[in-house]
Amino acid sequence: MDNTTVPFGLRPLVERHGGPVDVEDARARWSELVTAAEAGTITLITRDRYQWAALVPMSEVAEISPNLPTWPVSDARAKLGHLVGEVHLLDTRVQVLTRHRRPVAALIDPGVLVDRPEPADRLPADALLRDGHRIELVFEPGQPGRVGPDGEVVEEPEEWFYAANAYDNRDTVIAVGVGDTLGEALLRLAPPPAVELADSPPF
Structure with a gap:
């Protein structure tokens, strides 16, 4: 095609x-x-x-x-x-x-x-729980947005979503998943993107 x-x-x-x-x-x-x-x-x-x-x-x-x-x-x-x-x-x-x-x-x-992590990149929820980790489920209600007196958009609307966050026994986040259903959020659990630290200034 x-x-x-x-x-x-x-x-x-x-x-x-x-x-x-x-x-x-x-x-x-x-x-x-x-x-x-x-x-x-x-x-x-x-x-x-x-x-x-x-x-x-x-x-x-x-x-x-x-x-x-x-x-x-x-x-x-x-x-x-x-x-x-x-x-x-x-x-x-x-x-x-x-x-x-x-x-x-x-x-x-x-x-x-399309934006679901590849299977090899995911951390299955049941495996995380079996390994003693904790999963916290969150619902974010979003917000409707706001229009000013002149009709211009002042604040963009934010869509609601579910989030799943997995923590190890030191309360460090080891996996994150976000989706429009609870099942989708759990299915998308994957390690969070690595944070690139800026070079430390010389002492």
Whole structure:
């Protein structure tokens, strides 16, 4: 696919995971692609070049709920175009795929992957807790912003978000995650960026 036809916001994903697979090609390779997803591979799928979804392992689903739409792999293959359309339109952001009633992969909105840390860079919440660390969950309500008497924006609005902060036994922050859901914040837990210290002035 010509990179100019890729939505600008999704270009980093194409660079990271390769070009998208058309729905019809995905149907022809469905079993192979789902098996690869189960093993950890992310595949981008497109319908009519403008509707996009990502086929991902279950570890990339931030919020797992019994209320999520669930499809046997064979049924999802037959309805693939429809499912990609629903994910693209954000009607249902997650479609779970099962084999023998066991979740093995999912179709999700690819946009959530763009600024999510790579799996190798994350620190799983359950592993942090097992190692004796503490995780603090925070909700930041944001603010609506403010307009001056002349109609000019005086203060930009700030969106609400959830944050997860992991601490070691010395109360040092060892991982931070931020997202628009609690599950997303936990899934994004990763070491905070290193702070570059300025050169100390000579004594």
